[in-house]
Amino acid sequence: xxxxxxxxxxxxxxxxxxxxxxxxxxxxxxxxxxxxxxxxxxxxxxxxxxxxxxxxxxxxxxxxxxxxxxxxxxxxxxxxxxxxxxxxxxxxxxxxxxxxxxxxxxxxxxxxxxxxxxxxxxxxxxxxxxxxxxxxxxxxxxxxxxxxxxxxxxxxxxxxxxxxxxxxxxxxxxxxxxxxxxxxxxxxxxxxxxxxxxxxxxxxxxxxxxxxxxxxxxxxxxxxxxxxxxxxxxxxxxxxxxxxxxxxxxxxxxxxxxxxxxxxxxxxxxxxxxxxxxxxxxxxxxxxxxxxxxxxxxxxxxxxxxxxxxxxxxxxxxxxxxxxxxxxxxxxxxxxxxxxxxxxxxxxxxxxxxxxxxxxxxxxxxxxxxxxxxxxxxxxxxxxxxxxxxxxxxxxxxxxxxxxxxxxxxxxxxxxxxxxxxxxxxxxxxxxxxxxxxxxxxxxxxxxxxxxxxxxxxxxxxxxxxxxxxxxxxxxxxxxxxxxxxxxxxxxxxxxxxxxxxxxxxxxxxxxxxxxxxxxxxxxxxxxxxxxxxxxxxxxxxxxxxxxxxxxxxxxxxxxxxxxxxxxxxxxxxxxxxxxxxxxxxxxxxxxxxxxxxxxxxxxxxxxxxxxxxxxxxxxxxxxxxxxxxxxxxxxxxxxxxxxxxxxxxxxxxxxxxxxxxxxxxxxxxxxxxxxxxxxxxxxxxxxxxxxxxxxxxxxxxxxxxxxxxxxxxxxxxxxxxxxxxxxxxxxxxxxxxxxxxxxxxxxxxxxxxxxxxxxxxxxxxxxxxxxxxxxxxxxxxxxxxxxxxxxxxxxxxxxxxxxxxxxxxxxxxxxxxxxxxxxxxxxxxxxxxxxxxxxxxxxxxxxxxxxxxxxxxxxxxxxxxxxxxxxxxxxxxxxxxxxxxxxxxxxxxxxxxxxxxxxxxxxxxxxxxxxxxxxxxxxxxxxxxxxxxxxxxxxxxxxxxxxxxxxxxxxxxxxxxxx
Numbered sequence: 021x022x023x024x025x026x027x028x029x030x031x032x033x034x035x036x037x038x039x040x041x042x043x044x045x046x047x048x049x050x051x052x053x054x055x056x057x058x059x060x061x062x063x064x065x066x067x068x069x070x071x072x073x074x075x076x077x078x079x080x081x082x083x084x085x086x087x088x089x090x091x092x093x094x095x096x097x098x099x100x101x102x103x104x105x106x107x108x109x110x111x112x113x114x115x116x117x118x119x120x121x122x123x124x125x126x127x128x129x130x131x132x133x134x135x136x137x138x139x140x141x142x143x144x145x146x147x148x149x150x151x152x153x154x155x156x157x158x159x160x161x162x163x164x165x166x167x168x169x170x171x172x173x174x175x176x177x178x179x180x181x182x183x184x185x186x187x188x189x190x191x192x193x194x195x196x197x198x199x200x201x202x203x204x205x206x207x208x209x210x211x212x213x214x215x216x217x218x219x220x221x222x223x224x225x226x227x228x229x230x231x232x233x234x235x236x237x238x239x240x241x242x243x244x245x246x247x248x249x250x251x252x253x254x255x256x257x258x259x260x261x262x263x264x265x266x267x268x269x270x271x272x273x274x275x276x277x278x279x280x281x282x283x284x285x286x287x288x289x290x291x292x293x294x295x296x297x298x299x300x301x302x303x304x305x306x307x308x309x310x311x312x313x314x315x316x317x318x319x320x321x322x323x324x325x326x327x328x329x330x331x332x333x334x335x336x337x338x339x340x341x342x343x344x345x346x347x348x349x350x351x352x353x354x355x356x357x358x359x360x361x362x363x364x365x366x367x368x369x370x371x372x373x374x375x376x377x378x379x380x381x382x383x384x385x386x387x388x389x390x391x392x393x394x395x396x397x398x399x400x401x402x403x404x405x406x407x408x409x410x411x412x413x414x415x416x417x418x419x420x421x422x423x424x425x426x427x428x429x430x431x432x433x434x435x436x437x438x439x440x441x442x443x444x445x446x447x448x449x450x451x452x453x454x455x456x457x458x459x460x461x462x463x464x465x466x467x468x469x470x471x472x473x474x475x476x477x478x479x480x481x482x483x484x485x486x487x488x489x490x491x492x493x494x495x496x497x498x499x500x501x502x503x504x505x506x507x508x509x510x511x512x513x514x515x516x517x518x519x520x521x522x523x524x525x526x527x528x529x530x531x532x533x534x535x536x537x538x539x540x541x542x543x544x545x546x547x548x549x550x551x552x553x554x555x556x557x558x559x560x561x562x563x564x565x566x567x568x569x570x571x572x573x574x575x576x577x578x579x580x581x582x583x584x585x586x587x588x589x590x591x592x593x594x595x596x597x598x599x600x601x602x603x604x605x606x607x608x609x610x611x612x613x614x615x616x617x618x619x620x621x622x623x624x625x626x627x628x629x630x631x632x633x634x635x636x637x638x639x640x641x642x643x644x645x646x647x648x649x650x651x652x653x654x655x656x657x658x659x660x661x662x663x664x665x666x667x668x669x670x671x672x673x674x675x676x677x678x679x680x681x682x683x684x685x686x687x688x689x690x691x692x693x694x695x696x697x698x699x700x701x702x703x704x705x706x707x708x709x710x711x712x713x714x715x716x717x718x719x720x721x722x723x724x725x726x727x728x729x730x731x732x733x734x735x736x737x738x739x740x741x742x743x744x745x746x747x748x749x750x751x752x753x754x755x756x757x758x759x760x761x762x763x764x765x766x767x768x769x770x771x772x773x774x775x776x777x778x779x780x781x782x783x784x785x786x787x788x789x790x791x792x793x794x795x796x797x798x799x800x801x802x803x804x805x806x807x808x809x810x811x812x813x814x815x816x817x818x819x820x821x822x823x824x825x826x827x828x829x830x831x832x833x834x835x836x837x838x839x840x841x842x843x844x845x846x847x848x849x850x851x852x853x854x855x856x857x858x859x860x861x862x863x864x865x866x867x868x869x870x871x872x873x874x875x876x877x878x879x880x881x882x883x884x885x886x887x888x889x890x891x892x893x894x895x896x897x898x899x900x901x902x903x904x905x906x907x908x909x910x911x912x913x914x915x916x917x918x919x920x921x922x923x924x925x926x927x928x929x930x931x932x933x934x935x936x937x938x939x940x941x942x943x944x945x946x947x948x949x950x951x952x953x954x955x956x957x958x959x960x961x962x963x964x965x966x967x968x969x970x971x972x973x974x975x976x977x978x979x980x981x982x983x984x
Contacts, residue, residue, distance in 0.1 A: 460496025936965025
């Protein structure tokens with residue numbers, strides 16, 4: 021993670037900018053960063069966010085902002101942004117925050133200045149000044165920042181400039197300083213150090229008159245503003261200028277090399293270039309840094325990402341800084357129809373550009389490289405090496421001494437080049453992408469009225485182009501070619517991914533051809549890692565998932581995970597894949613389109629997909645066993661070897677990492693003409709324990725797919741599992757009537773006693789929610805009898821819990837007896853959910869007995885129990901019961917705080933039914949506090965969430981709203 025305060029506020033996760041939406045969230049992050057690694061009190065945060073007009077709900081709003089900020093920073097567990105007794109604290113290391121890096125570099129620069137170590141002064145001031153992007157926190161209100169700290173940073177920057185200028189002057193390089201110092205004395209008319217340094221620089225370049233004029237203006241300004249004379253440094257500089265025998269002017273390096281050829285080979289910058297300012301700034305800092313070695317920067321990225329355009333734009337702006345010339349050479353690393361330049365051919369071209377006659381170029385590459393280094397020694401020359409194949413092609417072309425700079429573009433990152441800036445380009449932002457299409461299409465107008473009409477279509481267009489500059493240029497050119505073609509028309513063509521690459525071809529521009537060059541080079545290689553990388557890209561196109569891992573590709577390609585990992589890494593190196601997270605790989609959308617074309621044989625595609633489905637089925641079985649060990653037998657899942665078993669945490673982590681892929685794969689298989697209900701049903705029901713625990717909304721949709729195939733194939737088993745799991749979704753979301761209908765369809769299909777027991781128990785729970793008590797008791801007693809006969813303690817625990825809940829209203833003591841038996845059965849079977857749910861249910865029964873103190877005791881026992889597992893529905897009911905107990909005990913503020921926490925949690929889950937249950941309690945607490953209008957609002961919200969479910973609480977809510 022990287023944070024920036026020296027300019028506009030920025031947060032970057034290493035792959036993309038973190039979206040910190042809204043001024044209050046940005047202000048919160050700024051204040052926490054300004055106090056990085058220190059607690060910030062609630063009062064300080066509230067004052068920064070609202071000033072003197074903080075609302076009564078400020079503390080709750082602050083908690084919401086903290087939760088939003090954690091999500092934006094991918095810090096849901098609160099390890100980075102943690103709560104403290106007095107407020108909040110943000111943990112940030114030095115390398116993650118630009119102000120900490122800036123202050124550290126300033127300290128090192130000060131030490132170097134005091135030690136008179138001029139090279140170190142130049143290096144450290146360059147490091148500090150390179151971090152400065154403008155006025156600190158320029159996009160936030162003054163309340164977000166400590167004015168004294170901002171002033172300290174400004175002063176440190178000016179001090180670093182003074183140290184740098186002093187070192188440059190003492191090393192005899194005054195010419196380049198004159199323009200910058202002239203600007204600075206204008207911005208700081210009373211800062212004597214800059215005036216003294218400008219006088220010295222002008223004097224050293226022989227411009228004595230201007231140096232004296234600078235002194236005269238400063239003296240007049242100081243007299244007028246402050247009534248004082250210039251200090252000793254300015255007076256000394258003045259004496260040197262007036263000396264009868266001044267030092268001889270330092271010759272201008274440009275004049276010293278006037279007799280040398282000055283190549284100017286750079287192509288014209290692209291007329292439609294947009295964005296990339298941060299990258300341009302980074303390249304400029306790197307290529308202009310003073311060092312004892314040449315500066316080298318590598319710009320890498322996928323085909324069409326705009327590497328060459330960026331390099332040429334950067335180099336063109338640097339022409340004045342490299343007065344001895346600018347060389348440009350296309351190394352043809354990925355040029356259609358051409359082989360990459362050999363080292364000798366590249367050296368010959370560069371030497372010719374520097375004026376070496378054709379007959380004077382040595383015949384061998386090593387001698388030619390030595391001549392190139394000799395020719396460049398003592399010059400300030402910029403080399404742009406475009407489209408390099410690899411580091412081995414570039415290494416012989418590098419200068420040896422200081423003064424020169426090399427800018428390389430390549431699809432490979434070339435990390436083996438030492439002391440090099442490695443800059444990997446991402447797609448453009450949406451804003452810059454739209455600007456590029458507008459300019460290329462020629463549709464931007466002065467008043468932007470025409471473009472404004474098509475803004476939504478343009479946004480969709482650039483997303484379909486993957487925000488890839490080459491694709492955007494082609495799309496813009498198509499719009500320019502057909503002036504009457506609306507943007508929406510081109511969007512419609514690009515939405516068909518089978519034809520997208522055909523649409524993104526025009527004249528000599530082609531996305532497909534650019535990508536094919538890299539793939540074909542891998543396929544033609546004799547290296548096994550390259551050949552496996554080509555196979556991996558083809559498999560990626562065949563199975564077509566959101567992202568990929570080495571174990572998955574190993575199973576599909578029948579190679580080892582290490583070999584698959586090396587293949588994926590190779591695809592990253594040649595910019596055909598990205599690695600957005602460790603060990604997770606994904607292609608750009610247009611690479612994905614290209615990869616889909618690489619396996620035209622339908623039988624081979626099916627083999628790849630079935631191999632992927634088999635690997636995911638094995639993984640899902642391991643996840644199910646880790647989350648719910650009994651599910652292997654109950655749901656007839658594939659066995660899991662002891663060596664492959666996962667514990668609960670590892671199983672959840674694996675499910676979180678792979679569920680999106682497995683869900684996508686199941687949907688794709690279900691739509692295939694060759695798919696059967698059996699091969700789709702098995703992975704879906706294997707995922708069920710994970711889906712239930714994580715309350716994934718896709719559960720119903722996946723089982724609907726199985727239901728459709730099962731009805732088509734006449735597969736009773738697959739149909740029964742799909743209906744039962746869909747009924748479970750209805751149960752947890754409060755749609756009890758729909759759930760009963762599905763259970764009733766399922767029961768005739770099931771003969772297995774254990775599954776029938778589960779279905780009958782679920783039917784009883786659904787009936788109880790609807791207030792159909794007698795029917796519910798009949799179902800649950802039948803289910804209990806089946807569980808007892810089978811010795812199924814887990815089933816017995818679940819059914820006893822349901823029976824206890826059912827009789828609680830009429831006979832709380834009987835309910836407690838059922839729940840105690842449920843707890844005992846849960847403990848004997850190691851079923852932690854049943855233990856915790858049973859203790860929680862005993863708490864609710866004591867509320868019925870008007871004994872809130874005992875109820876609170878049982879709610880606390882449930883969470884303190886060693887069996888506490890934290891299943892969502894158990895957590896929700898336990899905390900809701902605790903709030904009810906606190907309400908009955910008169911501890912209303914505590915109850916209200918707890919209810920507010922629960923509402924935030926259910927809002928994150930977007931669970932309307934759970935939110936309705938909590939809003940019911942919320943209203944009761946508010947009523948007891950005398951806040952009747954707010955209570956009625958809460959009950960209306962509860963009715964909105966529970967109304968469609970037919971839950972028994974609906975009648976109570978309507979009565980509460982009627983009576984208040």
